[in-house]
Amino acid sequence: MTGRRVVITGIGVLAPGGVGVKDFWSLLSEGRTATRGITFFDPAPFRSRVAAEIDFDAEASGLSPQEIRRMDRAAQLAIVATREAVADSGLDVGAMDPYRLGVTIGSAVGATMGLDEEYRVVSDEGRLDLVDHEYAIPHLYNYFVPSSFAAEVAWAVGAQGPSTVVSTGCTSGLDSVGYAVELLREGSVDVMIAGASDAPISPITMACFDAIKATTPRDDAPEQASRPFDGTRNGFVLGEGSAVFVLEELESARRRGAHIYAEISGYASRCNAFHMTGLRPDGEEMAEAIRVALDEARIAGDRIDYINAHGSGTKQNDRHETAAFKKSLGDHAYRTPVSSIKSMVGHSLGAIGSIEIAACALAMENNVVPPTANLHTADPECDLDYVPLTARDHRTDTVLTVGSGFGGFQSAMVLARVEGSTR
Incomplete structure (x- = not known):
C-alpha cells in the first residue's frame, strides 16, 4: 500500500x-x-x-x-x-x-x-x-x-x-x-x-x-x-x-487545479453469515464495518458530523442500523444528524450506495443535511435524530454512509472534507 x-x-x-x-x-x-x-x-x-x-x-x-x-x-x-x-x-x-x-x-x-x-x-x-x-x-x-x-x-x-x-x-x-x-x-x-x-x-x-x-x-x-x-x-x-x-x-x-468534493478516507465491508434476508437486531456486523472504516480513516466516532443511513423503511432494517450506530459511535450517535434519502428517491438496489455517496458529497459541499421525508410518527426503537421532513443547515466536515444488503452484506464508508478545496 x-x-x-x-x-x-x-x-x-x-x-x-x-x-x-x-x-x-x-x-x-x-x-x-x-x-x-x-x-x-x-x-x-x-x-x-x-x-x-x-x-x-x-x-x-x-x-x-x-x-x-x-x-x-x-x-x-x-x-x-x-x-x-x-x-x-x-x-x-x-x-x-x-x-x-x-x-x-x-x-x-x-x-x-x-x-x-x-x-x-x-x-x-x-x-x-x-x-x-x-x-x-x-x-x-x-x-x-x-x-x-x-x-x-x-x-x-x-x-x-x-x-x-x-x-x-x-x-x-x-x-x-x-x-x-x-x-x-x-x-x-x-x-x-x-x-x-x-x-x-x-x-x-x-x-x-x-x-x-x-x-x-x-x-x-x-x-x-x-x-x-x-x-x-x-x-x-x-x-x-x-x-x-x-x-x-x-x-x-x-x-491540475481540480475541484475536490471530498476524500474517501475509510471503507469496510462485513457479512453477517446469518440469513439471506434477515438481520440480527443488535446490528453488530454493521457496527463492525463502521468501526473498521473509522479506523482506516484514522478518526474517532465523535468526529462524524452526519450519518447517511441505509434507511430502507423496513422495520428490521431501521431497527438494525439504529442499533449499529449506537454500538459504533456510542453516545455521539444521539447527537449526530441521521437521514435516509430513500424517503425521496426510493431504493435502487445496487445503485443506491453510489447515489448516497453523491448525496453525502453534496451535503458536505453545501453544509446542508438532507431530510428524511415522510417521518411524522416516532418509533421508540428508532430514537436518534433522523432530520424529519426539512433539510438542515449543518457544518458537515466528516460523513458516514452505510449500506445493508440481502445475503448479510454490511458496508460503511467515511468521507472527509479536504481543507483548501473550493469551487
Whole structure:
C-alpha cells in the first residue's frame, strides 16, 4: 500500500426526480419525494404498485440510436452519469495513459428490464414453453452478463486499465467505489471511474419483492409511501438510478487545479453469515464495518458530523442500523444528524450506495443535511435524530454512509472534507 489519499473530483447522477447533479441536489435539499404509481407497466396484479421512476429520455440525454438499441436501461443510465462525472471533473481522459485509467461499476440485478422485456418477446408473452430465439435482439448476450456495464463505461472513456463489475446486492454501489479506492491507493491506476447503476422496475422484480413482502403496499399515497424510521413504515419503495464518480489521488488533483468534493478516507465491508434476508437486531456486523472504516480513516466516532443511513423503511432494517450506530459511535450517535434519502428517491438496489455517496458529497459541499421525508410518527426503537421532513443547515466536515444488503452484506464508508478545496 502506498498510502495515497483518494478524492472525488467529478460526480454524475441520474435519480428519480433529478436527472443530473443540480436537479438531484435540488430535490434532496427541498425535501421533495419522487415516488409515484408505477408507469413502466401495468402494476394492477401486484401487491406493491408504487416505485421511484426516472423521467429519462435516452436520446435527449445524448445517446445514439445504436447505443440505445445495444444497451439495457441500467447501462444507459451509467453512460449518461459517466459523461456528466467526467465533464464535471475537468479531466481530459483522452490525454491519459489508457492503462492507468480503470472502471468499477456496481449493480445488484444487472439488465433486469432488458431481460424481462426480451423474455416477453421470445416467449410470445409467456405462451411458449420453448422460446423462439429468432425474435431476440442481437445484443441479448450483453443483457445476460453484467460485466457489459463496465465494458460500456470503459469504452465511453477509453479506459484500458482494470474494468470490473461489483455485485454484492444492495451494497454494490458502496463496494464498487471502495474497490476503486483500493486500486488507487495501491498505485495500480491514476484515475478510476467508479459508481453503480440499476434499473430494476420490472414485473419480475416487483413479483420477487411482493413474495417476501419487502416492498410497501401503501399504494393509495405513493408520494408518502417511503417512510424510513417512521413508526408506520411497512416496506421500501423500489427505485432506479445511477451515480458515477471520477476518483483520483489527492496531490494529482491539486496539481491540475481540480475541484475536490471530498476524500474517501475509510471503507469496510462485513457479512453477517446469518440469513439471506434477515438481520440480527443488535446490528453488530454493521457496527463492525463502521468501526473498521473509522479506523482506516484514522478518526474517532465523535468526529462524524452526519450519518447517511441505509434507511430502507423496513422495520428490521431501521431497527438494525439504529442499533449499529449506537454500538459504533456510542453516545455521539444521539447527537449526530441521521437521514435516509430513500424517503425521496426510493431504493435502487445496487445503485443506491453510489447515489448516497453523491448525496453525502453534496451535503458536505453545501453544509446542508438532507431530510428524511415522510417521518411524522416516532418509533421508540428508532430514537436518534433522523432530520424529519426539512433539510438542515449543518457544518458537515466528516460523513458516514452505510449500506445493508440481502445475503448479510454490511458496508460503511467515511468521507472527509479536504481543507483548501473550493469551487
